[in-house]
Amino acid sequence: GAGVSQSPRYKVAKRGQDVALRCDPISGHVSLFWYQQALGQGPEFLTYFQNEAQLDKSGLPSDRFFAERPEGSVSTLKIQRTQQEDSAVYLCASSVSSGSSETQYFGPGTRLLVL
Amino acid sequence: EDQVTQSPEALRLQEGESSSLNCSYTVSGLRGLFWYRQDPGKGPEFLFTLYSAGEEKEKERLKATLTKKESFLHITAPKPEDSATYLCAVQIMNYGGSQGNLIFGKGTKLSVKP
Numbered sequence: 001g002a003g004v005s006q007s008p009r010y011k012v013a014k015r016g017q018d019v020a021l022r023c024d025p026i027s028g029h030v031s032l033f034w035y036q037q038a039l040g041q042g043p044e045f046l047t048y049f050q051n052e053a054q055l056d057k058s059g060l061p062s063d064r065f066f067a068e069r070p071e072g073s074v075s076t077l078k079i080q081r082t083q084q085e086d087s088a089v090y091l092c093a094s095s096v097s098s099g100s101s102e103t104q105y106f107g108p109g110t111r112l113l114v115l
Numbered sequence: 116e117d118q119v120t121q122s123p124e125a126l127r128l129q130e131g132e133s134s135s136l137n138c139s140y141t142v143s144g145l146r147g148l149f150w151y152r153q154d155p156g157k158g159p160e161f162l163f164t165l166y167s168a169g170e171e172k173e174k175e176r177l178k179a180t181l182t183k184k185e186s187f188l189h190i191t192a193p194k195p196e197d198s199a200t201y202l203c204a205v206q207i208m209n210y211g212g213s214q215g216n217l218i219f220g221k222g223t224k225l226s227v228k229p
Binding site for chain 2: 004033035040041042043044045048056059091093102103104105106107108109111
């Protein structure tokens with residue numbers, strides 16, 4: 001079946017621009033996560049949704065970052081007034097809780113470059 | 116503070132030369148330990164989940180083991196196509212039993228030369 005998809009795959013923004021990154025999770029997955037991965041580092045947690053409810057946004061680095069999942073499926077991560085330090089790969093993951101198995105499946109990521 | 120440390124940062128092997136990657140963790144309560152493989156320009160690909168000390172899982176040339184403080188990813192007779200970055204992540208026990216985020220290490224970059 002189809003995996004997690006993300007768009008765009010690459011985004012170049014000028015400093016100060018707003019960007020929107022989209023994630024389409026695996027159909028039927030109720031949990032959705034956003035992570036940020038800097039070059040040479042492991043992914044770092046940003047925020048978590050269960051269906052349409054944002055249950056944890058403790059990893060969002062500033063109030064310029066905003067995420068939503070209004071219908072419990074597709075999610076959008078928005079970054080306002082982008083800064084150079086926002087340049088990174090943004091990964092989306094989804095999972096469905098099934099007993100003790102809670103594997104998160106990742107999309108290919110969106111590579112953001114802020115100039 | 117919950118922490119995951121992977122070693123070595125990089126590992127170069129000859130084809131057929133077996134070795135192990137280490138993941139040590141310090142967490143308040145472990146719910147699960149995950150291994151992922153990441154190829155350049157791609158998202159992490161799931162390999163294994165381990166839940167309790169003593170557990171082992173195998174897939175082709177890979178075998179993951181877990182103790183109370185660390186996990187090992189053993190690679191037996193590696194091939195060039197095993198070259199990738201291997202990421203270790205932990206999921207901790209949290210409020211109300213609801214699913215928690217993963218805490219990742221920095222990864223081990225494995226290169227296997229023919």
